[in-house]
Amino acid sequence: MERRRFRWFPRGIRLRTTVAATVVVALALLGASVALVALQRQQLISGLTDVARQQGDTIVGEIEEGGIDEVDVGAVKAAVGDSALLQILTPDGTVRTASDDDYLVHPITTSTPPAGDTVVYTVDALPGGAEPFVIVVSGVASPGGVVRVVTAQSLESVERSTTVLVTLLSIGIPLVLVVVAATSSMVVGWALAPVEAIRRHVAGVSTADKDARVPVPTSGDEIARLAETMNSMLARLQASAEAQHRFVADASHELRTPLATIRTTTELATLHPEAMDRDRAAGLVLAETHRLERLVSDLLLLARSDEHGxxxxxxxxxxxxxxxxxxxxxxxxxxxxxxxxxxxxxxxxxxxxxxxxxxxxxxxxxxxxxxxxxxxxxxxxxxxxxxxxxxxxxxxxxxxxxxxxxxxxxxxxxxxxxxxxxxxxxxxxxxxxxxxxxxxxxxxxxxxxxxxxxxxxxxxxxxxxxxxxxxxxx
Structure with a gap:
């Protein structure tokens, strides 16, 4: 089940490490990019809001000093420029003046803050327009009621800046990920090169290469310790194989000796009964049989001890x-x-x-x-x-x-x-x-x-x- 569950995951340490590193960096860059775009957009909108607030405060000051009739409309138009809009609304909601003749009839806001308060909000588009705006509405006390000063700054520059930033990030992040993937693959490949050398060396070790050992890197790191451990294991395997070899050879020799004695005695007693006393032959065979039985018993005991204790x-x-x-x-x-x-x-x-x-x-x-x-x-x-x-x-x-x-x-x-x-x-x-x-x-x-x-x-x-x-x- 575990193999099926992770069958989709890349095989090979180098590939897995490269994929993992690239995915982690991609997620980090994506999160940072989202935060950067949001922060930049917020900063730009905040800057335009401050500009609109300052423009509104200037008009509010003029109204508080000389009344709504003393506002210099020409100066207002020159002050706000083409990317901004100004409206002065009378207490009954009528547009007293506007920086753009297209907005002399209909107010661009329905917000009615009390005198001395300010309301700030954004809209996707003004009536009859298609651009987003940030709107600042300030309430000013007058003999006839609360006069509203409305200043609006276009957010088109914010949208353009955001689009440019997103485009640059869309191009830059893939390039960075390609560099990260290539670097990760190269570094991991370099780090695993000694391991691959050890693997190839071990794969080439045969039963004839009793003294074969893997190369030990001079780095002194985990891979060097792995190579040393592999060499220790190979040495133990060599010693075990040699001991088993000796054990089999010695056991064969020990078993062959009493068997040869039994066979020789039996053949001699059978073929030349006059040359071999029956009782003496039986004694020799019995003695060698006891020796053979004792040897087999000892071998079984040691074999069982080696396997299970x-x-x-x-x-x-x-x-x-x-x-x-x-x-x-x-x-x-x-x-x-x-x-x-x-x-x-x-x-x-x-x-x-x-x-x-x-x-x-x-x-x-x-x-x-x-x-x-x-x-x-x-x-x-x-x-x-x-x-x-x-x-x-x-x-x-x-x-x-x-x-x-x-x-x-x-x-x-x-x-x-x-x-x-x-x-x-x-x-x-x-x-x-x-x-x-x-x-x-x-x-x-x-x-x-x-x-x-x-x-x-x-x-x-x-x-x-x-x-x-x-x-x-x-």
Whole structure:
């Protein structure tokens, strides 16, 4: 509906701006022209009215001094000129004298102001005439009653001046509007030239132009900031595309490895059963199937997290129960010494996700520990803190953030051999941040890796709780 409603409006910023500027200036000029014409007309009429009033005052003075019979008609005719008219009306309405012989019989006014008053008005034409006049009627006391002195000035000069002014405005305003439109179009086109250059550049960017950037004007204005924002967006898109590329490549590689092992083992057991023990082949296939299942599960979790955030079934969770359960699982393997310092800690979150995060951290420690894994759980400053340390090779300071990236291995061959996929720590951080916490890496006292999972403790009763922005609840 909105598109249909404004379909008539010009398209294109340059054209719309030019039209809008021209319309605004046209309305302003039209209003100013109307006001100018009205003001000029009023001033001219006022000037002629003053002239007629002065002429009438002169005759009124003569009548007051010597009476109506003492008025010099010849002097009156000479004083008013050809564009004016004078009549002196007796108390009974008879024309006593007039400056124009055509008006010696009929009065040009019916107004009868009292002595000492003056009436001013305009008429479109006098009796028998065709020109507009302004008429001033003054009342003068006399022994026989009120004598009226009528002076009239022709408004023909006003009409001519108004016509000339309107004609000039009718010619000038369109010319001004043409100049305004041309100037607006030129200025807007000049201002939008960098935007058009950005548009053309962006339109020419293809998937092959990973390093393509738009030119940034040196003006330092809004357009320059737009270009900088576009370049930042292109950089983010490039980083996202490269990350997706790496993710797909790594996922394909990780999926291909167990599949290749399963296929090779199956083919060898089928074609050369004497060379492959059945139980050993089944064990290899089962192990690779478990690895494949774990990898697919991790990929699905990350994909869902990227699209909608983690789906959280929020409840009170005894974090110490999860930790002690995982400790028991590690001890059951019997390969490492596990030192424990765990206190009772309850948090709010998704029990399955928290179990997965703790298990990933535990498995990471077991994978690289030489002899000992240390597990500590407690609280600090309103936060639940789980510290898991090992006496393995540790993680260099420059790699402590990179280990949380997907499919990152600090030693590819070693981690593949121990069954890692390079997704465990990435998933752990996703889960921690979905719960409002985080995961950090330090160096343990034994020189190995020290990973710390921190989670917020439940708020006191009555306090408002807000879910983390990255989590979706159900």
């Amino acid at each position: 983690l789906i959280m079934n929020v409840e009170d969770v005894d974090l110490d129960d999860i930790v002690t359960g995982e400790i028991a699982r590690i001890r059951a393997q019997g390969a490492l010494t596990v030192e424990v310092d765990v206190v009772s800690v309850r948090v709010t979150g998704d029990a399955q996700h928290l179990l997965r995060a703790v298990r990933n951290l535990m498995d990471n420690a077991v994978r690289f520990a030489s002899t000992t894994v240390e597990v500590r759980l407690g609280t600090m400053n309103g936060v639940a803190v789980l510290d898991i340390s090992d006496d393995g090779p540790g993680i260099a300071g420059s790699e402590r953030e990179r280990v949380f990236e997907r499919f990152v291995r600090l030693d590819d061959s070693r981690e593949r051999g121990t069954g890692g996929t390079g997704l465990g720590l990435a998933i752990t951080r996703e889960i921690a941040r979905a719960h409002g916490g985080d995961v950090q890496v330090f160096t343990s006292e034994r020189g190995g890796a020290h990973l710390r999972l921190s989670l917020p403790l439940p708020l006191p009763a009555g306090a408002a709780a807000h879910p983390p922005p990255s989590a979706a609840r159900r």
